[in-house]
Each structure stands twice: as C-alpha cells, then as structure tokens.
Amino acid sequence: MNRILPSDIRYGAAPAPDQTDVAEAAKVGKPQPNATQPNTGPPSATRPTAAAPSKTQPGATRPGTESAGTISRSDNAVAIVSDLIARGTMPRIDTTPLLTHKDLPGPLSMARLTHFGTLHSLDQTNAYSAEHADTLYGRAMIALKLIPFGTIACALTAAWVWLGGTFPRTVDVISSSHYRADSHGRKIRVFNRKTAPEHVIQVGNLRITTPMRTACDIALLTPGELNEHDACDVLCALFEEYQVSLAQCMQTLDDNHFWPNTQPARELFTSMKHFF
Numbered sequence: 081m082n083r084i085l086p087s088d089i090r091y092g093a094a095p096a097p098d099q100t101d102v103a104e105a106a107k108v109g110k111p112q113p114n115a116t117q118p119n120t121g122p123p124s125a126t127r128p129t130a131a132a133p134s135k136t137q138p139g140a141t142r143p144g145t146e147s148a149g150t151i152s153r154s155d156n157a158v159a160i161v162s163d164l165i166a167r168g169t170m171p172r173i174d175t176t177p178l179l180t181h182k183d184l185p186g187p188l189s190m191a192r193l194t195h196f197g198t199l200h201s202l203d204q205t206n207a208y209s210a211e212h213a214d215t216l217y218g219r220a221m222i223a224l225k226l227i228p229f230g231t232i233a234c235a236l237t238a239a240w241v242w243l244g245g246t247f248p249r250t251v252d253v254i255s256s257s258h259y260r261a262d263s264h265g266r267k268i269r270v271f272n273r274k275t276a277p278e279h280v281i282q283v284g285n286l287r288i289t290t291p292m293r294t295a296c297d298i299a300l301l302t303p304g305e306l307n308e309h310d311a312c313d314v315l316c317a318l319f320e321e322y323q324v325s326l327a328q329c330m331q332t333l334d335d336n337h338f339w340p341n342t343q344p345a346r347e348l349f350t351s352m353k354h355f356f
Contacts, residue, residue, distance in 0.1 A: 177212045177222040178264060181205045202247065203265030219244060220283040223251075226263050231255040232280055232287045234271060235301065236309060238294040241283065243317050249307045252297075254289070269305075271297065273339060279332075291322035296332050299345035311348065319356055326356055 176183075179199060181190050190207055193199040199207035212218030219241045223233050233241060235252035250269040259268040279293035289297060295318045298311055318324050329349055333342050 176209070177218065178206065178208050178225045180207075180264075200247065206264040208247070213244065216241070217284055220286040220288070222247075223288070224284070224286040226251050226266065227253050227286075228255065228257070228259055228263070228268065231257075231270075232275065232289060234289045234294065235269075235297040236307065236314075238289045239298060239314050239318065241286070241288055242291055242294060243314070243321065248309065273297075274336060291318050292324045292328050292332065294318060295324050296329050296345070299329070299333075299348050300339060300341045302341060302344075312352065315348075315352065316355065319352075326353060 179190070181187055181204075184190055184193070190199065190201065190205070194201045194207060198210055200210055200213060201207045208222045209218070212222055223237055223241050227233050227237070231253035232255070233252070234254045236248035236250065237252040240247055247266075249266065251263050251266045252269050252271065254273060254275055255270050256272050258270055262268070275289070275293075279290055280287055281290050282288070288294075295315050298306075298314055298318075301311065319326070326349055330346065333339070333346055333349075336342070
C-alpha cells in the first residue's frame with residue numbers, strides 16, 4: 081500500500097483513496113473507501129411525501145361543471161316565454177342557419193352532411209343547420225330566413241320555433257300579401273287574420289305569434305291544412321311547455337268569432353278539457 085505523505089493531505093478534504101483498494105472493494109461488492117454515500121438523514125427522520133390531492137368538499141362545485149339554470153314554469157305563459165327568451169343561447173355567429181348546394185364543395189356534400197346529422201334537409205338543394213335547430217334562438221334565425229320580409233310566423237311554423245322537431249311542409253305567415261314563389265323548397269302559406277299586438281312576440285329579430293295564439297291558429301286548421309300533423313299532439317306540447325290556458329284560447333276564439341273554422345276549433349278545445 082502506498083504511503084500518504086504529509087504534503088498529500090489537505091485541510092478539510094479526505095485523502096485520495098488508493099486505487100488498488102478501490103479495485104479490490106469493487107470485486108467483493110463492498111463500499112469503496114472514502115466513497116461518498118447518499119445522505120439519508122438521521123435514522124429517526126421521516127422523508128417528506130407528496131401531499132395527496134384534496135377531494136372536493138361537499139357542496140363545492142368543480143370549475144366548468146356548474147349546472148345551467150332551469151327555466152321556471154310560471155302560471156303566466158307570457159312570463160315563461162320572456163324567461164325562456166332571456167335565458168336562450170345564441171348559436172355561433174360564424175355559422176349560417178341555411179345552406180344551399182351551391183354553398184358546399186359538391187352535389188353529394190349536402191346528402192353526406194344530412195346523413196351525418198350536421199344538416200336537416202328541406203329538399204334536395206336546401207338544408208338548415210342542426211346546431212341552430214337545437215335552440216329557440218337558432219330556430220328563430222332559421223324561420224327568419226324562410227319567411228318573407230314584414231310577415232309574422234304563425235301556425236305550424238311558429239309551433240316548430242317554439243317546440244322544435246321536423247320542419248313542416250309549409251312556411252306559415254300572417255300577411256295581407258300573396259307569395260307564389262317557394263322559400264328554400266317550402267311553399268309559403270298566408271293567413272290574413274286579425275292579429276292583436278299582444279298576440280305577437282319577438283324572438284331575436286323574428287316576429288312570431290305567442291304560444292297561446294299559435295295554439296289557436298293550429299286549432300283553426302282543417303285536417304287537410306295540418307299536413308299530416310296531429311293537432312292534439314302539437315296543442316298538448318304547447319300547453320305543457322308554456323302553460324297555455326284553455327280558457328284563454330276559448331276566450332280568443334270568442335273575441336274573434338268571424339275567423340273561419342272557429343266552431344270545430346272550439347269543439348277541439350272542449351274535447352281536451354279532461355287533459356288540462
């Protein structure tokens with residue numbers, strides 16, 4: 081073993097280990113002389129551990145999971161409609177509610193998007209966005225593009241805006257004019273009836289009959305004008321969703337007895353009294 085001379089010792093530093101001893105220690109797996117060992121601290125010391133993620137406290141709300149407010153169902157139909165409009169959400173403004181085959185890359189694109197559920201077709205060349213059709217404001221934007229300027233959406237078109245579902249075969253409006261041309265593949269059906277100001281409400285930029293007046297207009301339709309729609313199903317949906325009163329509908333018919341087909345409409349409302 082080599083001798084350690086005084087000149088090889090430095091204050092505060094351990095002497096360099098002999099290379100022969102290091103090699104021998106490595107063969108038998110012993111700790112090498114003067115090798116630096118990891119500092120594990122005092123035997124009684126406890127190493128810090130990572131804190132466990134805290135659980136959500138009872139009653140706490142996680143970010144991004146706040147539940148949307150529900151629409152209150154008041155006895156006043158006007159209050160319900162106003163509350164629904166106030167709480168309504170607008171679709172994205174970068175999408176258009178109506179599309180034609182010219183707006184898409186090719187003639188098969190509309191059929192493909194309709195198959196995927198992205199669009200709902202009006203005919204082979206016209207369709208409306210499924211994103212818009214999912215909300216009240218979106219359906220109002222679609223109807224606004226379909227009805228002629230200055231008219232009021234009514235009857236089956238108004239019922240579609242209020243309830244959703246499949247778009248009817250005709251575009252029903254209140255107007256004193258007549259329209260021969262179709263609107264995006266749908267025939268425009270005009271009703272020239274007296275309309276009180278309280279029977280019309282505005283959703284976005286769309287002027288539309290209130291749920292109560294819409295129910296009256298649907299009850300006034302003849303079986304041929306319903307276009308395979310069931311009047312009772314549509315009326316029941318309006319009554320349940322917007323708390324429309326049968327008494328209000330009957331009073332509206334009494335106040336406008338000169339409307340055509342009022343007697344069958346009154347009989348229809350009378351037959352529904354046991355449901356509401």
